[in-house]
Amino acid sequence: MVQKRSARRGRPRTYDPDRALREARDLFWSRGFAATSLDDLSAATRMNRPSLYGAFGDKRALYHAAMAHYRRDVGAELTRIVAEEAPLRETLMRIYRYVLDIYFPEDGQPRGCFIVSIGVAEAQDDADARRIAAGAFEAFDGLFEKRFRDAVRTGELPGGTDCATLAGIASSIVHFLSVRSRIGESRDTLYAFAQSAVDMILATGQARAGK
Amino acid sequence: MVQKRSARRGRPRTYDPDRALREARDLFWSRGFAATSLDDLSAATRMNRPSLYGAFGDKRALYHAAMAHYRRDVGAELTRIVAEEAPLRETLMRIYRYVLDIYFPEDGQPRGCFIVSIGVAEAQDDADARRIAAGAFEAFDGLFEKRFRDAVRTGELPGGTDCATLAGIASSIVHFLSVRSRIGESRDTLYAFAQSAVDMILATGQARAGK
DNA sequence: TGATTTTTGTACCGTATCGCACGAAATTAG
DNA sequence: CTAATTTCGTGCGATACGGTACAAAAATCA
Numbered sequence: 342m343v344q345k346r347s348a349r350r351g352r353p354r355t356y357d358p359d360r361a362l363r364e365a366r367d368l369f370w371s372r373g374f375a376a377t378s379l380d381d382l383s384a385a386t387r388m389n390r391p392s393l394y395g396a397f398g399d400k401r402a403l404y405h406a407a408m409a410h411y412r413r414d415v416g417a418e419l420t421r422i423v424a425e426e427a428p429l430r431e432t433l434m435r436i437y438r439y440v441l442d443i444y445f446p447e448d449g450q451p452r453g454c455f456i457v458s459i460g461v462a463e464a465q466d467d468a469d470a471r472r473i474a475a476g477a478f479e480a481f482d483g484l485f486e487k488r489f490r491d492a493v494r495t496g497e498l499p500g501g502t503d504c505a506t507l508a509g510i511a512s513s514i515v516h517f518l519s520v521r522s523r524i525g526e527s528r529d530t531l532y533a534f535a536q537s538a539v540d541m542i543l544a545t546g547q548a549r550a551g552k
Numbered sequence: 553m554v555q556k557r558s559a560r561r562g563r564p565r566t567y568d569p570d571r572a573l574r575e576a577r578d579l580f581w582s583r584g585f586a587a588t589s590l591d592d593l594s595a596a597t598r599m600n601r602p603s604l605y606g607a608f609g610d611k612r613a614l615y616h617a618a619m620a621h622y623r624r625d626v627g628a629e630l631t632r633i634v635a636e637e638a639p640l641r642e643t644l645m646r647i648y649r650y651v652l653d654i655y656f657p658e659d660g661q662p663r664g665c666f667i668v669s670i671g672v673a674e675a676q677d678d679a680d681a682r683r684i685a686a687g688a689f690e691a692f693d694g695l696f697e698k699r700f701r702d703a704v705r706t707g708e709l710p711g712g713t714d715c716a717t718l719a720g721i722a723s724s725i726v727h728f729l730s731v732r733s734r735i736g737e738s739r740d741t742l743y744a745f746a747q748s749a750v751d752m753i754l755a756t757g758q759a760r761a762g763k
Numbered sequence: 764t765g766a767t768t769t770t771t772g773t774a775c776c777g778t779a780t781c782g783c784a785c786g787a788a789a790t791t792a793g
Numbered sequence: 794c795t796a797a798t799t800t801c802g803t804g805c806g807a808t809a810c811g812g813t814a815c816a817a818a819a820a821t822c823a
Contacts, residue, residue: 351769352819373673375586379811389772391813400811450676457731462584462673464735465661474735506748513724513749520668520727524675524685537717538724545756562799563789590781600802602783611781 358396361386365397366407370455374404374463405469411455412477415443419481423488429497430539432488433511437535440515444522453523457516478512485511498543507542514538569607572597576608577618581666585615585674616680622666623688626654630692634699640708641750643699644722648746651726655733664734668727689723696722709754718753725749 364385368377379400383390397403422435445451452458456474464471485508492498498507518531575596579588590611594601608614633646655664663669667685675682696719703709709718729742 349769350767350821352771354770371676373584373586375584378809380809390811391773392771394812395770452676453672458673461664461731461734462669465582465663471735475737478732478735503748503752506745506752509728509745510721510725510749510752513728514721516727516731517720517724520672521689523672524682524689526686534717534720537714538721541714541717541721541756545752560799561791561797563801565800589779591779601781602803603801605782606800 356386356388356392361388361396362403362406362410365403366411366455369404369407370411370452370459371450373459374400401467401469404463405473408456408460408470408473412473412480415440416477416480419484423484429488429492430543433539433542434536437514437518437532437539440518441522441528441532441535444519445528451522451525451528454515454519457519458523481515482508482512502545507545511542567597567599567603572599572604572607573614573617573621576614577622577666580615580618581663581670582661584670585611612678612680615674616684619667619671619681619684623684623691626651627688627691630695634695640699640703641754644750644753645747648725648729648743648750651729652733652739652743652746655730656739662733662736662739665726665730668730669734692726693719693723713756718756722753 365382368381368385372381379390379393382400382403383393386393388396393403397406418439419436422439423432425432425435427435440454444453456477460470460474464474482505486504489498489502489504489507489511493500493502493504498504514535518535521531522528576593579592579596583592590601590604593611593614594604597604599607604614608617629650630647633650634643636643636646638646651665656662667688671681671685675685693716697715700709700713700715700718700722704711704713704715709715725746729746732742733739
């Protein structure tokens with residue numbers, strides 16, 4: 342899988358580019374773009390600054406790479422969860438459990454979603470950051486909506502359900518978990534909220550049914 | 553109302569402290585804490601740096617003052633809206649319209665909620681910022697919950713409604729509007745989403761009723 | 764072995780940053 | 794008019810920042 346590129350010409354690298362990108366992402370994630378210095382990044386990635394430059398371009402480009410990496414990572418796992426084809430309640434709870442795993446790392450402080458907590462702040466003046474964030478959310482909403490449409494097809498949700506809006510609400514709850522985790526709410530409290538919210542999402546379907 | 557403080561002793565100020573605080577807040581709002589320099593703040597507030605220091609303390613203290621100011625401002629208006637005692641749907645839509653007014657300023661780029669977009673990023677390493685944000689959200693959720701409890705009392709929502717969770721969902725939608733406004737969604741799209749989401753919140757009540 | 768290629772690591776440059784010292788300016792109190 | 798008080802505004806100092814130049818190091822190729 343991880344094919345070592347067939348012996349390259351010059352001096353070999355002493356760092357792992359993917360690991361370095363994850364370390365950089367984590368640093369940006371906790372401090373934001375501007376408050377993270379190249380010295381910090383250099384220390385965390387164990388690459389000196391010229392190597393950072395060679396590998397990723399300037400600080401802004403490294404930041405974009407970190408955002409894109411996060412988006413790919415999380416998007417792939419969410420796609421996998423939805424593909425498992427569990428019952429609707431179970432799929433939703435797996436998604437909320439998964440994002441809570443991300444927002445509350447085992448080691449380190451609660452951090453929320455990288456894009457919501459950090460990326461969106463940059464989005465106003467950084468068109469690339471804005472595009473990456475918008476793309477991530479579009480894919481995210483789309484995943485929820487697709488699952489809800491399937492639920493209508495299988496009878497888990499009644500016909501006439503407004504799947505697009507329900508997907509927006511499901512995404513809203515993810516944003517809520519992100520925001521609240523970073524400002525001190527406990528994981529247990531947020532998990533309980535997610536459960537109750539899922540109850541309501543399913544009940545909403547019931548209401549529509551009788552309409 | 554605006555009582556001029558009875559002639560103080562020394563040289564009079566050339567700036568309006570409240571106006572200056574709003575200008576500082578707007579600058580932080582668009583760029584974040586670290587990317588906003590004292591030179592920027594000095595220019596925007598038309599106070600030179602030593603005056604800023606004298607009036608607000610260091611940059612971090614000024615930032616906290618800006619957050620607290622925002623929290624007071626928005627909190628007061630939301631309290632006012634809820635106090636109007638309009639029908640539930642109307643109250644909710646007034647709230648969503650009001651926050652969209654904030655998130656989409658008439659002049660300038662979409663910016664989302666100051667606390668969600670900027671404050672939460674600081675919350676991880678800045679205990680004061682975290683406290684201000686947590687207090688703001690607690691008050692916000694409480695306002696929604698109180699309104700939903702009243703709705704149960706008046707029959708707008710059926711008995712047995714889980715008002716705390718419903719308040720969390722209503723707040724989630726506000727977070728959604730904040731996040732999405734800043735990454736390029738149009739105000740019209742978000743307003744339409746809010747309307748559909750309110751439909752669902754009210755329908756959820758209906759479902760519970762039949763339980 | 765010697766030329767070539769790629770990465771490493773030090774050292775540095777120009778600039779921006781935060782915070783404050785200090786004297787001038789503008790007002791009131793007596 | 795003089796003293797006291799408060800703010801203003803210039804200017805600066807120490808540090809931190811992003812980014813790069815340059816030569817040494819470590820590998821492959823012929």
